[in-house]
Amino acid sequence: MTRRLRRLVLLRIRNQFLDWSGAWWFTVTLVASEAVGPLLGLVVWSAVLPGDPAVAGYFVALVAVQLLTASYENHTFSEAIYEGKISHDLLRPQPVIVAPIGENVAIRIWLGIFGLPLTLVTALAVGVSYDWTALAAAVPVLVGAAVLRFLWTWLLALAAFWTGRVHALVTLGGMMVFLLGGGAAPVWQLPDAWQPVVGALPFYAMLGLPADVATGSVHGSALAVAYLVQLAWSAAFAGVAVVAWRAGVRRFTAVGA
Amino acid sequence: MRVLVKMVRLLGIGFSMSLRRTLAFRVDLHFDVMMSGISLASTLAAVLIIFGRTDHLGGWTRPEMFVLVGTFELLTGVKAAFVDPNLSLLANRGIREGRLDHHLLAPAPGLFLATLGTAAPLSCIHVLLGLGVVGVGVGMTGRAPEPVAVAVWLLLLLLGTAATWAVGTLIGCIAFWAPKLDLQSIYGTAWQFGRYPPDIYARPLRFLLSYVLPLMLVAAFPAAALLRSPDWTTVAAAAATATTAVLAALAAWRAGLRRYVGATS
Numbered sequence: 001m002t003r004r005l006r007r008l009v010l011l012r013i014r015n016q017f018l019d020w021s022g023a024w025w026f027t028v029t030l031v032a033s034e035a036v037g038p039l040l041g042l043v044v045w046s047a048v049l050p051g052d053p054a055v056a057g058y059f060v061a062l063v064a065v066q067l068l069t070a071s072y073e074n075h076t077f078s079e080a081i082y083e084g085k086i087s088h089d090l091l092r093p094q095p096v097i098v099a100p101i102g103e104n105v106a107i108r109i110w111l112g113i114f115g116l117p118l119t120l121v122t123a124l125a126v127g128v129s130y131d132w133t134a135l136a137a138a139v140p141v142l143v144g145a146a147v148l149r150f151l152w153t154w155l156l157a158l159a160a161f162w163t164g165r166v167h168a169l170v171t172l173g174g175m176m177v178f179l180l181g182g183g184a185a186p187v188w189q190l191p192d193a194w195q196p197v198v199g200a201l202p203f204y205a206m207l208g209l210p211a212d213v214a215t216g217s218v219h220g221s222a223l224a225v226a227y228l229v230q231l232a233w234s235a236a237f238a239g240v241a242v243v244a245w246r247a248g249v250r251r252f253t254a255v256g257a
Numbered sequence: 258m259r260v261l262v263k264m265v266r267l268l269g270i271g272f273s274m275s276l277r278r279t280l281a282f283r284v285d286l287h288f289d290v291m292m293s294g295i296s297l298a299s300t301l302a303a304v305l306i307i308f309g310r311t312d313h314l315g316g317w318t319r320p321e322m323f324v325l326v327g328t329f330e331l332l333t334g335v336k337a338a339f340v341d342p343n344l345s346l347l348a349n350r351g352i353r354e355g356r357l358d359h360h361l362l363a364p365a366p367g368l369f370l371a372t373l374g375t376a377a378p379l380s381c382i383h384v385l386l387g388l389g390v391v392g393v394g395v396g397m398t399g400r401a402p403e404p405v406a407v408a409v410w411l412l413l414l415l416l417g418t419a420a421t422w423a424v425g426t427l428i429g430c431i432a433f434w435a436p437k438l439d440l441q442s443i444y445g446t447a448w449q450f451g452r453y454p455p456d457i458y459a460r461p462l463r464f465l466l467s468y469v470l471p472l473m474l475v476a477a478f479p480a481a482a483l484l485r486s487p488d489w490t491t492v493a494a495a496a497a498t499a500t501t502a503v504l505a506a507l508a509a510w511r512a513g514l515r516r517y518v519g520a521t522s
Contacts, residue, residue, distance in 0.1 A: 025437060025438060025439065026439065029439060029442040029443055029446075032442075032443055032446045033442060033445070033446045036446045036447075036449055036450075037449075040449060040450065040452075040453070043453070043457055043458060044307065044314070044453060044457060045307075046457075047314060047315055047456075047457040048307055048310050048311045048314065049310065049311075164285075165285060165288050168288060168289070168292050171292070172292060172295060175295065175296065175299045178299070179299045179302060179303065184299075184302070184303035184306060185303065185306045185307065189306070189309075189310060190306060190309075191309060
């Protein structure tokens with residue numbers, strides 16, 4: 001069963017990857033819109049703390065994290081609900097989640113292809129370097145962040161079963177990730193009283209945490225705790241998403257879509 | 258002059274129709290008001306976090322940053338209300354799908370209908386919120402701006418609006434030559450650079466944002482005029498930039514129309 005599911009997901013990724021290969025200009029615009037936030041953060045915080053290598057390293061890593069965890073389920077999955085097209089997926093002998101996962105991963109691969117060279121050029125331009133062991137430790141956290149961001153966006157995208165304002169809702173979710181996840185400012189630059197609260201929220205685990213691990217500022221026991229926090233939030237979001245999906249699909253109606 | 262009055266009336270009629278359509282959906286209205294408030298609160302929170310670590314950002318103090326953010330929000334509201342709803346359709350539906358015919362056959366000027374024909378009235382909430390933040394920022398500075406400074410601020414806002422419309426129209430007109438090239442979203446992304454003081458950017462980028470893609474005209478120049486004594490060189494440069502952008506947009510529209518083919522689709 002698991003092997004079959006894995007194969008279906010891989011086939012969907014391949015299918016969507018090829019589908020997106022013709023939309024290279026659109027992908028470039030997506031890369032620009034995802035990268036601009038961290039790049040502005042780099043400029044602003046370099047002006048606030050000039051010559052601080054930690055700030056530059058953090059925001060350059062954040063560009064990569066933002067690109068590789070970007071999720072657009074409100075544009076893909078929610079639109080399919082609005083147009084009644086998920087009825088196609090409901091009739092197939094496979095879980096409906098296969099399609100959103102496949103498209104999500106395929107888009108992220110394309111964002112990585114176009115966006116990682118931009119990250120590299122930025123890193124060279126501002127003269128930051130990373131320790132290889134810290135980068136290796138950041139990889140599983142990045143995968144966890146990607147899963148968590150997907151679950152968060154998919155959960156919000158499921159609101160399309162109940163409301164027509166899903167794009168605004170996902171924008172609101174994105175704002176929370178930006179403000180509380182380390183996009184507006186590194187968590188270690190927040191007031192001292194906020195840091196433990198923000199660090200325990202899921203938003204930091206989605207965005208700022210992998211960048212902090214890549215720069216080496218989170219390591220040892222703090223890193224182990226971070227893995228556990230990511231895992232706990234992923235399990236919580238997955239559980240809520242399953243409940244929301246079951247409730248939503250009972251409301252869903254489509255005729256000949 | 259009569260043409261101008263006619264266009265203002267048309268703009269008013271289009272806005273009124275869009276407003277009536279919008280007010281029919283009350284829940285959406287409340288949701289959008291809430292979203293605008295949260296969006297602005299998030300921007301201000303980011304500013305407060307920054308000023309928790311420094312007293313100046315690019316030479317601007319916290320109250321001055323409030324005026325800058327408020328002015329940016331105000332122009333963002335104008336752009337979102339009048340420019341974006343039209344220009345997002347110009348390239349896709351208008352030029353690529355050939356629906357520009359409808360505007361070209363109407364008795365009103367085609368450029369006006371294609372770029373200002375419809376509106377998103379709810380986005381005017383940003384204008385009100387922006388004005389509120391400007392008021393708070395000015396209050397925090399502890400000194401009332403001189404009437405001349407307010408007049409120059411308004412003039413620069415007007416020039417910023419004209420430049421915003423013109424750059425958007427220029428970008429939309431690119432679709433006459435390259436229908437698949439969607440630069441509107443890049444423009445929307447670059448717009449975010451206007452939120453911060455010019456001096457935090459490196460010199461080439463600052464020049465680019467001031468005179469090529471005139472995003473400094475949107476917030477930084479007007480806010481500086483309101484807070485400090487107006488710099489007439491900047492006003493003259495802003496007027497020249499906005500006029501050049503408007504003339505370039507008009508020329509691009511005329512040249513693009515000569516290439517346009519549609520079949521009353």
